[in-house]
Amino acid sequence: MNRPKRALLAVVAAGLLTSCGGGSGSDDPGAPHGPRTGTATPSPSTSPERVTPKTQLSVPSVYDTTRGWESDLPGTQIPLPHSGAVAVFREGGRNDGTFTVLDVTSGKTLWKSEVKGFGLVSAFSVTVQGKDYLVASASGAKGADIVSKGREVTTIDIFPARAAGDNVTPAHHLELDGEGGVSNGGGGLLAHFDEDVVMTVDPVTGATKTYDLRKMKPPASECTLCLGSTKAVAVTPRGPLLATNTQPRRHYWVPGAWSGGTLTTDRENKIFIAPVKDSLVAQWRDEGAPNDTWAVLDPATGKIRAKVDCAPDQRVTADDSKGASLSAGGRYLVRSHTAFDLDKGTGHCFEETDQDKPVHLTGVTDDGVAFGIGASTADQADPRVTIDLATGQVQPGDYIVAPFADYSGYGLFWDDATNTMVAYPHAK
Template identity: 30%
Template sequence: MALVAGVAVLAVLALLILLATWGTDDKRPSATPGKARKAGAAPVTRLTVPDAYDTSRGWEITGVSPEYVIARTTGVIAYLERVDDTRFRLRTLDARTGRHGWAGRPWRPLGDPESFPGLLALAKEDRQFFVTWSYGRTGDDPLTTAGSFVSLDVYDAADGTRQRVEVPWADVPIVTGTGPGVLISDGRTRSAVVAPDTGEVSTVPPQRLGHPKGCAECRRLTAVRGVTSKGLLVSGARGFWVPGGWFSRDRAPAGADPTSGVPASLTSGHVLARWQQKKGAARAATHDIWAVHEARTGRPLVKAECRRPAIEPGEYPQAVVSPGGRYLIAGSLAFDLDARTGRCFEEPDGSTPLTLTTVTDGGVAYGAGGARSAADALAGGGSPVAVDLATGVPEALAPSVRLPAAEVAGVGVFRWTDARDRVHLTGYAPTA
């Protein structure tokens, strides 16, 4: 009897210890990441895709968030799943095998529980991070004195270690992760940058954005556009710059008017900018110069010319980089950063431009002719094409072909929605 009683006491103590420690370490990812997928197992659905992908070998997940992100160097995909009516969880997947990795613990974001939180991926030096963010107040009490703020959960992509950062913010923010830090801005001069490795928050007052000397126009339409390894990227009416670093007028590509630079898109390590040609140039009235600049120094690396649209677009094309970093595409533009070559895929009169969506490490870009945007092309709009960037010759694909939203280690990742409005991610292995 004494022995039985002793065993029972030990069992109760063990249970109490387990309950006491469960959930106390918010930095640890879940130890039960879900059922793993068998590598090479056939996915549930066989889509019509380019010949580069084998639909008999791959993986598929269902019910994921509208957004997903990829750690480029490791091939890990991160996405959000809904746990219940108000809570979400970040989960990871190995794009090569389809096996689940770590999963974060459920949490309740700020704001509307019907909407998924924001999701970002970024790199700082040799480390990859995933970031979820939301905006609002801690409660619905109208008498509370606490202001609104941006709440960020920053995860180390390698093991899921998490830290939470809260930044007071008065208005609806714009949150981006195209550089080595998370940028929170109002779209104008107010900004805050969160370092993903330390959680440190840094701000630069609007009056200290380092407007270049001799550029009075730079003080008009001033806006913080992104984060580089050397600080904020800022633009004005007649140029762009990194405070205390470089100024676009000193970094204009050959043939460009030095006072005309406009940053169009920022990726990790590069700035895509649009320039007008110098007055008197043969095609100054009809064509613009698009250049890829090194973000750290502002040095122009490669350029291409595109016909100027009759009406300025509402938004500039967003740059997309291949997993290995050699190729960069944006709209109808494609650049080989190693070979220092650039192309604009449009007819000589500017008609029927291609809209490129995805570029692989093998130098193949996918897109569509006649699409309104990259999102439209990925949703099936326009006529799908594949372009070998070495030759620059587009190849028409079958009208029913779906374009890959990304390629990771040769695996094509396709996002689609079924008849029940559930989002699917399907990965297909490369064709042998």
């Protein structure tokens, strides 16, 4: 088992941290956040090299807090790492919302767009073939009035993340029959209409494909007796990744491409897979092995890109991808207590063992610097740490707030006290 050395010491922080966790929607000020709201002010017009943000946060030493920009534009922050931008989506009334996309190096507005749907509009991003897309979707009744119930539809608007102008129109507008839920499937969009029908949407072309899950049983070699229905859990370049809809799920396959049963010698195929952006994180234990194997899989082939052995029984759960982070360049991936170098095919474990306390990882930069939360002590709750993924060395951190994203030479931070997004450049 690749167990990195520890260098955890007692740390005195500037204040007490009140919560742990690293998933989206967490109240942890040091975790990578998704939705955040604030009140609008203009973005600064001066270059970031000559501006000291008014909001000064306690952040890792790799950032220079004397430079940067800040915005308390209200809405949900959506990082766009391949586009050098960050979007803010503000829900409007019942049937609309607004995208405002800012340049991550200056905070200047690149483009805006109003989106409309039938029902509450939600938004997220998806990355396909190295390009970011913004997606707004809604489900509701079209044409409903005091007489007619209207027709149930699901709308999807897809925008390339890098655009310009004050009223950008979507590259693709889809109006699908039926009330459904649209989500990020990693390699594309997933639209679920009921338990048995799922549709994939290609953000690049807008093309759709519908699958009847009742007809998509596991390969005979995958399991001899699979109970429960089939569920689509991700989108791969070869089609949807399917799983038996039982908890915990043990059988995964991409029809006509690959199946999870080839990953392990365990006859029962006790495999757990969670999508992380356009990658897949898997965990299993080979028959007779003392430790679990953790791996990052290529979604197109199911082949292992990186792996590491960890102490057993630290399993993936259904929502684990919310606390995961992939570096902007795609080399490093962290989730919970595991970290991977996808170029070298290696990984590190920071789980709890008989000798070591656990470290929960919350983010990582392209330089291989990871951020995390150590085990609480009597003197300090949720101490911050930094990890050098080249060595696996854990060091105590003298910061309180970790970035929720890092790319284009800037870290993006959230200040709970003022509802402000702050961008600091890397220290030179």
